[in-house]
Amino acid sequence: MSDWYRDFANSGVGTTITRQLGLPRPAVLRRYEPGQPLLPGPAVVGSAGAGRLGNRLTALLRDAGVAVQSLGAADVEDGERPAAVLLDATGLTGPGDLAGVHAFLAPAVKRLRRSGRVLVLGDPPTGAESPAQAAARQALDGLVRSVAKELRDGSTANLLLVPARTEESLAGPVRFFLSGRSAYVDGQQVTLSGAAGDVAQDELRPLAGTVAVVTGAARGIGAAIARTLHRDGAVVVVVDLPSAGDHLAEVANGVRGTALQLDISREDAGQRIIDHAVQRHGRLDIVVHNAGITRDKLLVNMDPARWESVIGVNIAAQLRINETLLASEHFRTTPRIVSVASTSGIAGNRGQTNYAASKGGVMGMVRATAPLLGAHGGSINAVAPGFIETEMTARMPFATREVARRLNSLQQGGQPTDVAEAIAFLASDAAGGISGEVLRVCGQNLVGA
């Protein structure tokens, strides 16, 4: 749906007025389009301490066709303004080294373009050799989140944690964070856990040759996921309730896929999904659990039916389907599952005890299932959307919606495609090094950050 205020704030008069009044100035975000260069300008790469990723970063950027400006902070005064600032912070030994972080970032970020990217690479605090090193590593988290809040004009800052021996899978995630695919991912942290990541041979069709199933695909975020996976080369099976079959057929026909009318909470849903994918398309590689419902009520007024239907569809069904998938011989070659959670499951939300419980459950499930998929070289992750402009949120009262939309660092709601891009990434081999993670697509929602 349209965001009239963002459009106004970006018009001639609107720019003047919003500037003078100090009103929010939501930017038009840089979003991915096939064929687009990874970045609209050069990248600056620096390091704090003796990091181990610098050369690798420079090489992978050059591979991706990005011009890399010199490593020293001093040089960024001249030349083209950078579209991305990357900091290798894997060399931190203690809080003293953080001065180097500041020294590099401050001048570089100052010169960052619109819709720019700040990406800091660090080590997870858990593996630190000393309390001082753990402190410095943990410090990055607060620092990056704060930078994200200070950035303007559609720029984002994120933190990628690269434990030892996961460096091989670095390229995909770095590309994701720099690209327009991560437009609405801001102030987040992702930890690599494996070395299996691999950037696609065919950049335009990273999912070529795969068969993907998307539940709840008749409309909203699910329909956007189906279109994005199709764009990226997957053959897509779209699933939704039989009562949504007409919209589902339209989506299926739009992505040249097949429609499977199925209530995912049925006992045999998993088997029917596998049977359909394998019989019609010969294989099954990716399952996206997107179908979800809300039945809001304050806890004290919540009837059992509301409670059970939300738990039933949002988490019980996913668990049951996953069990069937994991038991199936047809889901054994780098199988990937991506679940849609919600920021409500992290921060909580008034009137959504049932929903937040179910979405919290999704995150728990994802973490615990990761090793099971890892056994087959696969992965499972969750994406937690914040405020996304869909039919669901369009039905909110005007004032509530206006407020909810602005309560994030990008000062606007996300588009269904923003969630879809994150999911397409996590469903691809480029994200092979990521499993058991929850990636928020929320523009750095100010609530429960």
Add this chain to the structure above:
Amino acid sequence: MAVQTRRAAIVGGNRIPFARSNSRYARASNQDMLTATLDGLVARFGLQGAQVGEVVAGAVLKHARDFNLTRESVLGSRLSASTPAYDVQQACGTGLEAAVLVANKIALGQVESGIAGGVDTTSDAPMAINEDMRRALLAVNSAKTVQQRLKALAGIRPGQFLPEVPRNSEPRTGLSMGEHAAITAAEWEIGRAEQDELAVASHRNLAAAYDRGFFDDLVTPYLGLSRDENLRPDSSLEKVATLKPVFGKGDGATMTAGNSTPLTDGASAVLLGSDEWAASKGLPVLAHLVDAQTAAVDYVHGGEGLLMAPVHAVPVLLARNGLTLQDFDLYEVHEAFASTVLATLKAWEDAAYCKDTLGLDAPLGPVDRSKLNVNGSSLAAGHPFAATGGRIVATLAKLLHEAGPGKRGLISICAAGGQGVVAILES
């Protein structure tokens, strides 16, 4: 050319829920409904941009503008625009006849795949200007001078403005189909209670089939409807027993709105193909169309009931296939009226009728009622004339598939004009 035949496979089907007349689909045309139904089939089987061998469909109530209804629907659908299509019309037998035609071309190897369908709307039915007006307007049209034209126009009288509404009646007898069925019901002494029982069973069976998800891959919602509008899951004998007869005369009248099908709007389509074609596309084979037969009876002068033609067609079909009436696992007898189904079954058991009228040595015998219309039929779903065949073929094919390989089903559909189309499916 050596003629080798093969059995056509039924891959699957799609229909929109059937709506009551002048209700949800009041503004939808035949072409709208058929196009949506084709698109639903395309989505289910991934046929976007695909060229199938032929699309064959039809409607019983047709506007003059619908002279190329099926081809126009194909052009509006997501199928390849280079998919040929033609219309057929055999009253209520249209849908099944379309499937037989497609299956025969597949059997002969003339096409590898095809779609058979049917659609009807009683809401958006064509209305003709009456015959006097038509002649008057033709005169205006053929007038050469302005004067002649004015003269011809001046000849038009108010009465000529009355439109001719299509009636569900037989041109040669002036009787409605219900009135004909009532005559047959009386002749065969079909009681009210047994008709009501059949009607209630139809509703219960259809509702149960929906509830167990049977129609999840056979029906696609349309214009806000996701189940047949006529379906009354809570239908009971007590309730239908209170309805007043609408067909037949006097105390002996037994046919009510409850045990007769209402006027309905809807469309259906069935995807057929050779086994090789289905396998090459990764598509399932639910069943094969084994054989089919049509028959017609002289209901005008011959003393046979209007809807009794299937009774004649079935023994011919059985004989050709070396089968008895009991050699089937499932029976689908179209419920035009409950009394029609019951008269049909009764006739097959009647030794005198089977000998004298059908010329058989012995009666065909009984049909196991537990195998009859197990997922409901037209009384509950409704009966958009040309769409019924496709509904039944897809339903039976899926039922046989669920029952396992080698199961056999019989379809029997009666049609206006004293005709009948019957067919055998086998999984």
